[in-house]
Amino acid sequence: MTIENISINKSFGGWHKQYSHHSETLNCNMRFAIFLPPQVSNGEKVPVLYWLSGLTCTDENFMQKAGAHRVAAELGIAIVAPDTSPRGEGVADDEGYDLGQGAGFYVNATQAPWNRHYHMYDYVVHELPKLIESTFPVSDKRSIAGHSMGGHGALTIGMLNPQRYRAMSAFSPISNPVNCPWGQKAFTAYLGKDTDSWRSHDASELMRQATQFIPVKVDQGESDDFLAEQLKPETLEAAAKASGYPLELTLHEGYDHSYYFIAGFIEDHLRFHARHLNG
């Protein structure tokens, strides 16, 4: 695997770096960003939080807007932010912002034309961590978090792989995609009309049936324009009650779906992950 560095910025004593590499899983070139905290200078192998972004985002949104580097530098945590879909001229796309490039939904597509490139689940769970752990001074302690579509990704990937992640968290996740317009559109395209295959990528379904638990924290703004139609945290909460999943769900008065909300509470998420990554 070859990997090419394309930018470096010193940040809070650590380093924000962007790389491009050819992904075998996605069959295209991909860019990702990594924040390496200052502790790596001492030869420490640091744990890694994977951050999955929402619709239309790239590796850059979280790194530029979340204000996460300050606390990650203090706690000694690396953060990896992949792109939100395969990219490039030969990659299938759609005119909508909520399907195709920028909207991979962290599943493995089974339907043409999407199945040629759209295998974000395998990329995030397998190929990317393998690349990260063989390239950077990091340990194999991992956790996962995300926002909106990426919150859906973090929760489903965490619950499908409890042995691979110490903890998971989400801001404003699409909690029940089989029952909302964003999820139904994407799953129909990527997974086909047979809704049976959708359930293993629905956080509420997985949480309702879970028997193995990892720590999970979810924050949701009450003034989020997408709350009622697309996000449905009450479904996730009911699922957690049904299975006894130890979900920490907090609603926040007045906050919306933007990065201003994420920036305001990312410190809580990073300290939550650090407790489980370093515990």
Place this chain on the structure above:
Amino acid sequence: MTIENISINKSFGGWHKQYSHHSETLNCNMRFAIFLPPQVSNGEKVPVLYWLSGLTCTDENFMQKAGAHRVAAELGIAIVAPDTSPRGEGVADDEGYDLGQGAGFYVNATQAPWNRHYHMYDYVVHELPKLIESTFPVSDKRSIAGHSMGGHGALTIGMLNPQRYRAMSAFSPISNPVNCPWGQKAFTAYLGKDTDSWRSHDASELMRQATQFIPVKVDQGESDDFLAEQLKPETLEAAAKASGYPLELTLHEGYDHSYYFIAGFIEDHLRFHARHLNG
């Protein structure tokens, strides 16, 4: 003066808001952003830090990327971020990123076609504070800061109006525009070929001749690609020595010209301003 709210985001218990208004000074519609800290809910009138951004920026870059809301919310400081030039279809522009829209340089243009709209000095010093102080729960305690072209703006405006600002600070300012390509290009266009008129907008010239001082803090990354050719902090430092200006200039190993540098040290700047705004 009418003013239209175009967005609101709750952020760290306070509010980030964008507004548009017709500027008499600039003869066009302008957008600005304001962060109001939570203290305004108690009926407190808070002091205001004016932030001037760099080339190509709008009101959004600082608000989204600097991570300033957290500390401003703690300290009870409002932040106002104007745009970096007049804007719109009828406003003169240039193909270069360093002249015209997005590159107003915080001067009053005297040359055609720029003199019809480009009066960013008067807008920032007079019209905008008047609008802010008559619209929002803020006091008339002001300070000023900025980055790159906006660092030049903050230092020159602060030194030309020491009675109006309690303190000034800059990240990576264009410290001696009369002697660098960015400054020479902009000043030739906006102020004309007679370089005498340029001197009153050159931070190093003003600092060398200053007899009245306000607190000033400047931070500069040593790995900034623009350091030697465009920024020239050593000229500012020599000017401060000549006049006895109490300049706190700090160089930072490894940091570049990006918002990652600003985010890393904005807390120091906000605490510096708070000491002088609340003192």
